Amino acid sequence: MQNELTPELFDKLARLGGITVTDEERDAVEKDLRALMRAAGRLAEAELPEMAEDDAAVCPLRPDVPAECADFSLHGEFAVERIIQ
Amino acid sequence: MNDITKRSVTEHALALRRGEYSARELTTEYLKVIKERDENIGAFLFVDEKGALADADRADEMLRAGEASPLCGIPYAAKDNIVTKGIPTTCASKILENYIPPYDATVITKLKGCGAVLLGKTNMDEFGMGSSTENSAFGLTRNPLDLTRSPGGSSGGSAAAVAAGMAAFALGSDTGGSVRQPAAFCGIFGMKPTYGAVSRYGLCALSPSLDQIGPLTSSARDGARVLSAICGGDRMDSTSVFRDWGDLTHVCGTDFSKMKIGVVRETLDGVSAEVQRAMNCALKTLDNMGCGIVEVSIPSYKYVFPAYKVICSAEASSNMGRYDGIRYGVARGGEQFFGTRELLGAEVKRRIMLGTFVLATENYEKYYLRAQKVKQLAARETDEALSFCDVIVSPAASTTAFPIGKAELSDGLYAGDVSCMAANLAGLPSLSVPCSAADCPLPAGMMLTGKKFSESTLFGLADVFTEAYHE
Numbered sequence: 020m021q022n023e024l025t026p027e028l029f030d031k032l033a034r035l036g037g038i039t040v041t042d043e044e045r046d047a048v049e050k051d052l053r054a055l056m057r058a059a060g061r062l063a064e065a066e067l068p069e070m071a072e073d074d075a076a077v078c079p080l081r082p083d084v085p086a087e088c089a090d091f092s093l094h095g096e097f098a099v100e101r102i103i104q
Numbered sequence: 105m106n107d108i109t110k111r112s113v114t115e116h117a118l119a120l121r122r123g124e125y126s127a128r129e130l131t132t133e134y135l136k137v138i139k140e141r142d143e144n145i146g147a148f149l150f151v152d153e154k155g156a157l158a159d160a161d162r163a164d165e166m167l168r169a170g171e172a173s174p175l176c177g178i179p180y181a182a183k184d185n186i187v188t189k190g191i192p193t194t195c196a197s198k199i200l201e202n203y204i205p206p207y208d209a210t211v212i213t214k215l216k217g218c219g220a221v222l223l224g225k226t227n228m229d230e231f232g233m234g235s236s237t238e239n240s241a242f243g244l245t246r247n248p249l250d251l252t253r254s255p256g257g258s259s260g261g262s263a264a265a266v267a268a269g270m271a272a273f274a275l276g277s278d279t280g281g282s283v284r285q286p287a288a289f290c291g292i293f294g295m296k297p298t299y300g301a302v303s304r305y306g307l308c309a310l311s312p313s314l315d316q317i318g319p320l321t322s323s324a325r326d327g328a329r330v331l332s333a334i335c336g337g338d339r340m341d342s343t344s345v346f347r348d349w350g351d352l353t354h355v356c357g358t359d360f361s362k363m364k365i366g367v368v369r370e371t372l373d374g375v376s377a378e379v380q381r382a383m384n385c386a387l388k389t390l391d392n393m394g395c396g397i398v399e400v401s402i403p404s405y406k407y408v409f410p411a412y413k414v415i416c417s418a419e420a421s422s423n424m425g426r427y428d429g430i431r432y433g434v435a436r437g438g439e440q441f442f443g444t445r446e447l448l449g450a451e452v453k454r455r456i457m458l459g460t461f462v463l464a465t466e467n468y469e470k471y472y473l474r475a476q477k478v479k480q481l482a483a484r485e486t487d488e489a490l491s492f493c494d495v496i497v498s499p500a501a502s503t504t505a506f507p508i509g510k511a512e513l514s515d516g517l518y519a520g521d522v523s524c525m526a527a528n529l530a531g532l533p534s535l536s537v538p539c540s541a542a543d544c545p546l547p548a549g550m551m552l553t554g555k556k557f558s559e560s561t562l563f564g565l566a567d568v569f570t571e572a573y574h575e
Contacts, residue, residue, distance in 0.1 A: 036456040044450050055458045062410035063470045
């Protein structure tokens with residue numbers, strides 16, 4: 020996926036995100052999305068110290084649990100509780 | 105404002121025990137203030153008058169039976185992203201309009217157990233996405249200190265409710281400063297506890313690796329009381345921590361003159377003149393108290409903003425998948441999924457699109473993985489800074505409350521929240537304490553950040569500092 024926010028990329032992101040952007044909203048969304056992408060771009064260019072990949076994927080208080088497992092378990096509980104009820 | 109609603113939680117607790125007034129009388133007073141003031145402020149999305157009075161009657165029974173909890177009979181408000189059984193929970197979004205949860209969040213259950221009285225649900229930026237409470241689908245909230253200004257966000261309704269005397273305390277949620285920045289704008293105390301300190305079961309997730317529920321109160325001691333009641337491990341939230349918390353108020357009023365205070369070099373610039381003056385004044389007070397002031401450096405701060413934006417947008421865009429008209433959300437029209445999601449606001453759409461962008465296979469390593477590395481780096485560097493001092497001090501927001509309509513979604517606005525975001529990335533407890541420049545009518549916030557689980561120290565220092573600051 021390219022980094023410049025072309026009309027094609029904009030439409031693709033909206034489609035993948037499952038949202039429809041109206042003509043009235045489009046200018047404002049484009050402007051802010053460009054600012055956010057610039058900020059994300061600074062991160063891509065950042066010179067970070069060498070770190071093991073594992074370091075980047077742990078829950079802050081539960082180093083034994085991968086972040087995705089720990090963090091997203093909550094969603095399941097939120098949804099399952101509703102079904103049970 | 106009615107005099108009775110100016111009192112602190114601690115004062116109410118004493119008065120209720122002495123029989124100066126009942127929980128029903130107290131609740132009636134708060135409901136009266138809500139009726140008088142909220143039309144102009146817009147802090148509440150839903151006021152549960154009937155439920156509050158029923159809660160109050162139960163509290164009166166508990167008090168008569170000698171119930172010991174200091175929160176028994178105390179009226180409070182909860183941010184509208186914390187689920188409440190039988191009471192609408194909308195996250196300030198049209199997509200959840202009329203959604204009534206079938207269960208209570210753990211924090212609500214705990215407060216019910218204490219006998220606290222839920223007055224209603226407060227306004228917020230839609231799904232917590234924003235820092236002005238202007239991104240609510242149901243209208244904005246105004247700052248009670250100046251109605252032309254924002255109360256901050258996303259927990260702006262909760263902060264405004266406490267500052268206006270419409271609730272004795274309130275619950276908010278903080279992903280990158282959403283409790284602390286509104287607390288600073290409204291001149292009250294706001295705590296983002298250690299990651300894992302408070303169960304998030306029943307909190308509608310924005311960014312689960314960063315989200316925490318925290319109290320907004322009119323004093324540090326009140327904050328300690330509320331946090332004591334809601335913190336602790338919960339088997340329904342696998343990230344919550346089981347440990348003995350005890351009473352977090354126990355250090356309030358003790359001697360903090362030997363504390364070493366670290367001022368983060370990277371946060372000294374880039375704040376408004378009013379905030380700079382307020383911070384100087386606050387640091388002078390800490391110095392007069394006998395605390396040692398040292399300068400510390402956290403170089404990764406320069407990457408905190410983009411890392412936060414990437415992590416938050418990525419997780420938020422994943423979370424929003426459940427609002428599809430089948431699991432959650434109103435089913436609309438022939439094209440169910442897209443028809444339903446048309447109800448999402450512009451800021452939510454922006455974050456979904458950015459999240460989709462950074463999570464794309466070819467971008468994942470470049471953005472999301474690097475953001476996770478910055479998160480770990482920020483945690484390490486902050487831990488290192490905290491080895492030279494007991495508490496880190498920084499501004500809770502780079503400006504005082506901005507005028508309504510001026511919260512443009514620019515790099516500048518987000519940059520002001522960097523020190524708040526850093527505490528979320530590092531998972532550390534962080535408390536916004538009101539302070540102000542002598543010539544500025546609006547308050548600023550001094551933020552105290554400590555080691556993991558040092559909440560009682562932060563509340564204790566804030567308590568002593570506030571007393572010294574007003575002398």
